[in-house]
Amino acid sequence: ETGVTQTPRHLVMGMTNKKSLKCEQHLGHNAMYWYKQSAKKPLELMFVYSLEERVENNSVPSRFSPECPNSSHLFLHLHTLQPEDSALYLCASSQDTRSILYGYTFGSGTRLTVV
Amino acid sequence: DQQVKQNSPSLSVQEGRISILNCDYTNSMFDYFLWYKKYPAEGPTFLISISSIKDKNEDGRFTVFLNKSAKHLSLHIVPSQPGDSAVYFCAASENRDDKIIFGKGTRLHILP
Numbered sequence: 308e309t310g311v312t313q314t315p316r317h318l319v320m321g322m323t324n325k326k327s328l329k330c331e332q333h334l335g336h337n338a339m340y341w342y343k344q345s346a347k348k349p350l351e352l353m354f355v356y357s358l359e360e361r362v363e364n365n366s367v368p369s370r371f372s373p374e375c376p377n378s379s380h381l382f383l384h385l386h387t388l389q390p391e392d393s394a395l396y397l398c399a400s401s402q403d404t405r406s407i408l409y410g411y412t413f414g415s416g417t418r419l420t421v422v
Numbered sequence: 423d424q425q426v427k428q429n430s431p432s433l434s435v436q437e438g439r440i441s442i443l444n445c446d447y448t449n450s451m452f453d454y455f456l457w458y459k460k461y462p463a464e465g466p467t468f469l470i471s472i473s474s475i476k477d478k479n480e481d482g483r484f485t486v487f488l489n490k491s492a493k494h495l496s497l498h499i500v501p502s503q504p505g506d507s508a509v510y511f512c513a514a515s516e517n518r519d520d521k522i523i524f525g526k527g528t529r530l531h532i533l534p
Contacts, residue, residue: 408471
């Protein structure tokens, strides 16, 4: 266990489906993040939550909808996605949003394929 | 436009020798720099960081060097071990609570 657990590990969904990605951390961290890694591209920040409040939305389309019900759980709700949204979605956490020099703890990611 | 560039997609190094991974950046406002390591089917793991007030930070076999005037940083691994074979990401941020910008990564192969 890395301390940040993501489920499912793999997901195939149609363009009309609705699905959710789940992230859970048991590290007592107060900040959580969603990142996207597309093929041959750098990791891109999608959303940042600090103490369950969204503090960053990095121009992400509305077909991606995050939810942070408490400081241990983070969801990414998906609906009417496009094939180009196929990517590895990574969740991360940190003690707070200012702990940058101590690094983030990442989960293993969800490999999403949109068909 | 990439602000953090890792121009070598891959690098092969003999076990026991020094591995040097390079990273260039274009944003002179970056003040915090990090290296992450990623194995297949796992998320990135944090390795080492440095702030712009320093030019070197060392942690065991890993040393990060920062040259602000050249907008260049490097990660030295010595001696290289088989378990070091992974993808290494360079990352940077302007402020402590600003978003982290990642490079595309360099795949390091440690040869027996």
